[in-house]
Structures are given as C-alpha cells and as structure tokens.
Amino acid sequence: MRLKGKKALITGGNSGIGLATAKLFVEEGAEVVITGRNQKTIDEALQLLGPKAHGIAVEITDSAARKAAFKEAAEKFGKLDVLFVNAGIPGNTPAGAASEELFRSIIDINLTSAYFTVEDALPYLNEGASIIFNGSVIGTLGLPGYSAYAATKAGVRAFARVLASELSPRGIRVNVVAPGGTKTPIWNRDGSRTEEQVSGLEKWISGTVPLGRMGEPEEIAKAVLFLASDDASYVQGVELFVDGGATASPLGGPMFRQ
Numbered sequence: 001m002r003l004k005g006k007k008a009l010i011t012g013g014n015s016g017i018g019l020a021t022a023k024l025f026v027e028e029g030a031e032v033v034i035t036g037r038n039q040k041t042i043d044e045a046l047q048l049l050g051p052k053a054h055g056i057a058v059e060i061t062d063s064a065a066r067k068a069a070f071k072e073a074a075e076k077f078g079k080l081d082v083l084f085v086n087a088g089i090p091g092n093t094p095a096g097a098a099s100e101e102l103f104r105s106i107i108d109i110n111l112t113s114a115y116f117t118v119e120d121a122l123p124y125l126n127e128g129a130s131i132i133f134n135g136s137v138i139g140t141l142g143l144p145g146y147s148a149y150a151a152t153k154a155g156v157r158a159f160a161r162v163l164a165s166e167l168s169p170r171g172i173r174v175n176v177v178a179p180g181g182t183k184t185p186i187w188n189r190d191g192s193r194t195e196e197q198v199s200g201l202e203k204w205i206s207g208t209v210p211l212g213r214m215g216e217p218e219e220i221a222k223a224v225l226f227l228a229s230d231d232a233s234y235v236q237g238v239e240l241f242v243d244g245g246a247t248a249s250p251l252g253g254p255m256f257r258q
C-alpha cells in the first residue's frame with residue numbers, strides 16, 4: 001500500500017487517465033476526491049471507486065467554482081498529500097485554419113486552469129505533498145495541427161520547473177507525467193469520428209511508437225502513482241515520458257522499419 005492514509009485530489013478523475021489513477025490510488029490506500037464537469041460520469045466513477053472516493057462537479061476554468069471546490073474538499077476530507085492536475089482537452093489548430101476561439105479555450109483549460117488549480121489548492125496542501133501535472137509527448141514532438149495543445153503541454157512543463165523551485169522549501173515535489181497516445185475517450189469526445197476512423201487513428205499512432213502500440217490508461221496511472229508516492233521522494237521537477245519510446249526514439253516505430 002503505497003498511499004496508505006494519504007489524501008489525493010484528481011482533476012478530470014471521472015474519465016480516462018484520471019479515472020484509472022483514482023482507481024489505483026484507492027487500491028493503494030488513498031482517499032480520493034475526483035473532479036470533472038459531467039455529474040453522470042462522476043457518479044458512475046464513484047460507484048466504481050467505492051466509499052473512499054468523493055466527487056465534486058466543477059468547471060475548471062471557473063475561478064470562483066474552482067476555489068470553492070478545493071475549499072469544500074479540504075473542509076470535508078482534510079488537507080491533501082497528492083494533487084494530480086489532469087483535466088484537459090485536445091484540439092486541432094492547424095496553421096492557416098486555426099480557430100482563435102478554440103485556441104484560447106485550449107490554453108484556458110490546459111494551461112491557465114492547470115496553473116490556477118495549483119495556486120488555489122496550495123493553502124490545502126500538506127508539507128511534503130506531491131503535485132503531478134499531466135503533460136504530453138505533443139509538447140515535444142512538433143506534431144502538425146497541434147500548436148495550441150503543444151504550447152499548453154510545453155508550458156506546463158516550464159511552470160512545473162518553476163513551481164518545483166518555489167515549493168521545495170515546503171518539501172512539495174512537482175513533476176510532470178508525459179503520456180504518449182493512450183486509449184481513453186479523448187480521441188472521440190465530440191463523437192465526430194466513426195469507429196473506423198478511431199481505429200485507423202489508433203493504428204497510425206501505434207505505427208509511430210517503438211513498442212508498436214498505444215498506452216493503456218492504467219500504465220500512465222502507475223507512473224503517476226510512482227511520482228505521488230514516497231518511492232519518488234527525491235524526484236523533483238522531472239518530465240517522465242510514458243510513451244513506448246515515442247519521444248526518445250522517434251524513428252523506432254514499426255512504420256519506419258524497412
């Protein structure tokens with residue numbers, strides 16, 4: 001039990017990587033508060049997670065709602081040992097055809113709100129707490145079509161390093177987990193892709209990954225658990241890629257083999 005007696009808050013804990021992490025944290029002895037927008041999937045997640053999990057519906061870009069949610073979490077469940085800043089959206093903003101509205105919304109959710117999640121949770125973090133941001137390989141890879149999304153994930157990596165400096169005096173560790181393509185609902189959130197298109201995309205992504213497949217949310221959750229736990233007591237300010245080798249060996253995927 002690597003998180004026995006610990007309290008964790010996971011933004012976007014009602015879906016995908018956040019939900020898999022909440023499940024693993026509970027199995028490892030933590031009490032977990034999950035947030036998300038969708039009350040129905042929050043309720044379904046709580047059913048799955050059992051009595052050591054609690055849910056709060058909050059739009060993460062809403063400053064007042066966010067502050068109130070963290071206050072409520074701390075007052076009801078106690079101060080936090082782990083904060084997984086995970087809520088995020090994808091979005092295509094290709095050069096020459098980028099929507100400014102979508103660009104701003106990606107920045108608002110993935111970058112500004114990620115920063116202010118920490119800012120607003122700080123009063124409720126225990127000394128020695130662990131903050132983990134969810135980054136992405138896209139912050140590094142230069143994938144076409146993803147300027148806004150890439151900027152948010154590179155931005156998160158940048159301010160995680162600043163926060164690691166600023167919060168070290170409180171013994172708070174700040175790290176980034178950077179997943180590669182992972183099988184979650186993110187790939188078809190708006191339902192605009194057919195099943196065939198989703199599986200075509202999965203096949204293409206798998207072809208770019210040296211290990212030849214996409215990640216499972218549970219595999220990302222295990223890395224988050226490591227960063228959250230005392231096993232990572234001397235790990236500060238890192239970006240941990242969990243991507244089957246996609247960033248380390250970009251030409252190692254099956255599609256590049258002769």
Ligand SMILES: NC(=O)c1ccc[n+]([C@@H]2O[C@H](COP(=O)([O-])OP(=O)(O)OC[C@H]3O[C@@H](n4cnc5c(N)ncnc54)[C@H](OP(=O)(O)O)[C@@H]3O)[C@@H](O)[C@H]2O)c1
Nearest residue numbers: 012015016017036037038060087088136179181182184186
């Ligand atoms: N899947 C991948 O391949 C991959 C790769 C690299 C990085 N990531 C990152 O991993 C994180 C989680 O993504 P996922 O793949 O698990 O996707 P997901 O299943 O779509 O989950 C996204 C989560 O973020 C929440 N969220 C999004 N916008 C929000 C908002 N404005 N206010 C409050 N909550 C909001 C969603 O809540 P609702 O469902 O209630 O809207 C949901 O719980 C994201 O930051 C993503 O960028 C994913």
